[in-house]
Amino acid sequence: MFENLTVNKRLLAGFGLAAVTLLLVAGISYRNANTLIDTERWVAHTHQVRIELADMLSELKDAETGQRGYLLTGEESYLEPYKATLTTLKTSLDDVKKLTADNPDQQRRLATIGSLADSKLAELKQTIDLRRTQGFDAALKVVLTNEGKTLMDQLRNVIAEADHEEQALADRRSDEARASSDMTMSVILWGGLIGTVLVGLIGWFISRSLSDQIGSAVGQVQSSSSELQAAANQQASGAKEQATAMAEINTTISELLATSRQIAESAQRVAQNAEQTAISARSGHGTVDQTHESIAGIRRQVDQIVSHMLELGKKSQEIGSVLDIVSELAEQTNILAINATIEAAGAGEAGKRFAIVAEEIRKLADRVGGSTKEVRTLIEDVRSAVNTTVMATETGSKAVDAGTRQFGDVASTFKQIADLVATTTDAGREIELSTKQQATAVEQVNTAIANVTQASVETETSAGQTLQTVSQMASLSKNLMRIIQPHMAA
Amino acid sequence: MIKAASQMAQRVAELRREFDRSFSEPPLGGKSASHDLLAVRLDQEHFALHLSDIGGLFADKKIAPVPGASGALLGIAGFRGAIAPVYDLQHLFGCPAVRDPRWLVMAASASVGFAFAAFDGQLRVPASSITPHQNSDTQLLTSGVVRHDGILRPIIELSRALKAIQT
Numbered sequence: 001m002f003e004n005l006t007v008n009k010r011l012l013a014g015f016g017l018a019a020v021t022l023l024l025v026a027g028i029s030y031r032n033a034n035t036l037i038d039t040e041r042w043v044a045h046t047h048q049v050r051i052e053l054a055d056m057l058s059e060l061k062d063a064e065t066g067q068r069g070y071l072l073t074g075e076e077s078y079l080e081p082y083k084a085t086l087t088t089l090k091t092s093l094d095d096v097k098k099l100t101a102d103n104p105d106q107q108r109r110l111a112t113i114g115s116l117a118d119s120k121l122a123e124l125k126q127t128i129d130l131r132r133t134q135g136f137d138a139a140l141k142v143v144l145t146n147e148g149k150t151l152m153d154q155l156r157n158v159i160a161e162a163d164h165e166e167q168a169l170a171d172r173r174s175d176e177a178r179a180s181s182d183m184t185m186s187v188i189l190w191g192g193l194i195g196t197v198l199v200g201l202i203g204w205f206i207s208r209s210l211s212d213q214i215g216s217a218v219g220q221v222q223s224s225s226s227e228l229q230a231a232a233n234q235q236a237s238g239a240k241e242q243a244t245a246m247a248e249i250n251t252t253i254s255e256l257l258a259t260s261r262q263i264a265e266s267a268q269r270v271a272q273n274a275e276q277t278a279i280s281a282r283s284g285h286g287t288v289d290q291t292h293e294s295i296a297g298i299r300r301q302v303d304q305i306v307s308h309m310l311e312l313g314k315k316s317q318e319i320g321s322v323l324d325i326v327s328e329l330a331e332q333t334n335i336l337a338i339n340a341t342i343e344a345a346g347a348g349e350a351g352k353r354f355a356i357v358a359e360e361i362r363k364l365a366d367r368v369g370g371s372t373k374e375v376r377t378l379i380e381d382v383r384s385a386v387n388t389t390v391m392a393t394e395t396g397s398k399a400v401d402a403g404t405r406q407f408g409d410v411a412s413t414f415k416q417i418a419d420l421v422a423t424t425t426d427a428g429r430e431i432e433l434s435t436k437q438q439a440t441a442v443e444q445v446n447t448a449i450a451n452v453t454q455a456s457v458e459t460e461t462s463a464g465q466t467l468q469t470v471s472q473m474a475s476l477s478k479n480l481m482r483i484i485q486p487h488m489a490a
Numbered sequence: 491m492i493k494a495a496s497q498m499a500q501r502v503a504e505l506r507r508e509f510d511r512s513f514s515e516p517p518l519g520g521k522s523a524s525h526d527l528l529a530v531r532l533d534q535e536h537f538a539l540h541l542s543d544i545g546g547l548f549a550d551k552k553i554a555p556v557p558g559a560s561g562a563l564l565g566i567a568g569f570r571g572a573i574a575p576v577y578d579l580q581h582l583f584g585c586p587a588v589r590d591p592r593w594l595v596m597a598a599s600a601s602v603g604f605a606f607a608a609f610d611g612q613l614r615v616p617a618s619s620i621t622p623h624q625n626s627d628t629q630l631l632t633s634g635v636v637r638h639d640g641i642l643r644p645i646i647e648l649s650r651a652l653k654a655i656q657t
Contacts, residue, residue, distance in 0.1 A: 331549065332549075334611065334612070335547050335548070335549055337612075338528070338541070338547045338612050339546050339547055341526065341541065341612070342541060342544055342545065342546060342547070342598075345526075345541065345542060346545075346598075359614075360509075360512050362612055363508075363512065364509060366611060366612075367505055367508065368505075369611070371501060371505065374501070375498070
């Protein structure tokens with residue numbers, strides 16, 4: 001059971017037992033000392049009572065002496081002791097009563113003493129009064145009755161009894177005090193011896209148990225400290241390697257951070273350029289739209305021109321048709337004139353005047369034919385110009401269409417470009433944000449790495465300190481073992 | 491355009507003046523030194539015909555082909571209620587046959603028609619502009635050449651063409 005107790009409890013138990021022993025001795029000694037003191041006090045009390053009783057007797061004697069002196073001399077000055085006794089006797093008696101309030105026998109005696117004292121004082125007063133009034137002889141008569149002497153003898157006896165009582169009490173209390181002091185001495189002596197032996201046994205027992213347990217614990221501490229020392233060595237070397245690796249990682253992370261910052265700056269520039277490109281694309285898109293609208297307007301105008309030119313062509317064609325009719329008429333007129341000339345030639349002289357008319361008609365037909373040719377030529381020129389214009393316009397219209405299509409393609413491409421630029425801008429912004437976040441993360445990693453590096457350095461330092469501490473602990477445990485179990489410390 | 495319109499107006503005015511002048515000028519009866527010719531084209535070659543050899547000039551005549559027709563005979567056509575054969579004048583000259591000829595002349599001396607592709611008009615030329623062939627070979631279908639407006643035209647003798655188709 002005792003082995004299950006902790007060191008603290010063992011020490012408490014041991015020292016507690018010793019303390020109990022000490023307390024016991026001290027308690028007994030204290031009690032005996034109190035008894036002794038009490039006894040001494042009672043002895044002093046008894047002496048006080050005896051002194052008071054003696055004083056009372058002395059006062060009575062003084063009173064009697066004064067009475068006798070007055071009786072003899074008749075001088076008032078001889079009554080001073082008597083008068084003093086009248087004042088002090090009651091006080092002394094009250095004092096003694098108080099002092100012996102716990103003793104009924106003494107109270108009874110004091111009551112008797114008081115009564116006798118009163119009688120004595122009365123007798124003295126009587127004699128004094130008689131001396132004062134009647135003279136010496138009257139007083140002498142009373143004196144010779146021996147009442148006073150009897151009272152004084154009784155008083156002496158009672159006071160002697162009281163004093164004897166007190167003396168017996170004092171002797172008994174002195175015996176008690178002596179016995180008490182003897183006991184105290186014995187208790188102190190034997191209690192101290194026993195306590196010493198007990199404390200020694202307990203100390204030896206505790207020491208042995210503690211040394212066994214502490215020794216085993218110290219042994220475990222030694223082995224643990226050895227293991228801890230090895231572990232601390234490993235930790236120190238590992239911490240050093242870790243610190244070195246963290247320094248390298250720190251350098252790498254710093255380079256990575258610089259690279260990330262450069263990438264972030266580049267991404268920011270790209271995003272800004274993309275933003276500006278998007279703005280330009282949007283403005284260009286607006287310009288393209290305006291140009292597209294302008295081209296559409298040109299297309300419409302060209303279509304109008306073409307339709308007008310085609311209308312002109314139709315009109316010229318109609319004119320050509322009219323000219324065809326005129327030309328046909330001129331040709332027929334010419335043919336008729338020729339045939340008329342032929343007939344007129346065949347008619348001989350009678351047909352000469354008709355031949356003249358036919359000739360004029362022919363000339364007219366020729367002129368008409370020539371004019372028709374000129375007009376036709378003009379019409380052809382106009383039609384050719386119209387066709388050329390229409391073809392040119394058609395070509396231009398086709399070119400405008402092609403241009404419109406191309407412009408549409410350009411516009412759609414521009415829009416695609418604008419969309420792509422917007423997407424690129426968004427992507428650029430996302431890249432910028434991502435690179436910024438990456439840079440921030442790398443900075444955080446850098447900070448964390450720096451903290452880890454510092455922690456590694458601190459770990460290395462603490463590992464070194466731990467190693468040092470463990471070494472000290474191993475040394476201490478060895479010293480402790482040497483102290484506790486020298487035969488095992490070797 | 492305004493310039494063209496003014497030119498047309500001037501042209502109209504000139505035509506009217508010439509027409510009116512023709513009534514004021516004396517007739518041209520004394521001009522026996524001029525010759526009337528018809529300017530024709532055979533396969534883009536310029537020729538001329540004596541107006542006196544022609545009985546009539548016709549255009550866009552419907553020529554009905556006849557079965558068994560060969561050589562220069564194109565077919566028959568109606569001329570003022572009479573039916574006459576129509577020969578290809580170009581074929582007589584060895585030119586490629588005219589397809590669907592528009593013009594034809596009726597010979598004055600026979601009811602035979604000669605078709606040709608193009609008619610350039612009537613010419614009244616002075617006799618001095620006609621140059622007869624030096625070699626008066628009657629086998630040739632032309633008798634001379636005439637120069638008019640810078641164009642040299644051989645003059646076809648329809649009588650010789652008639653003889654050619656008869657043989």
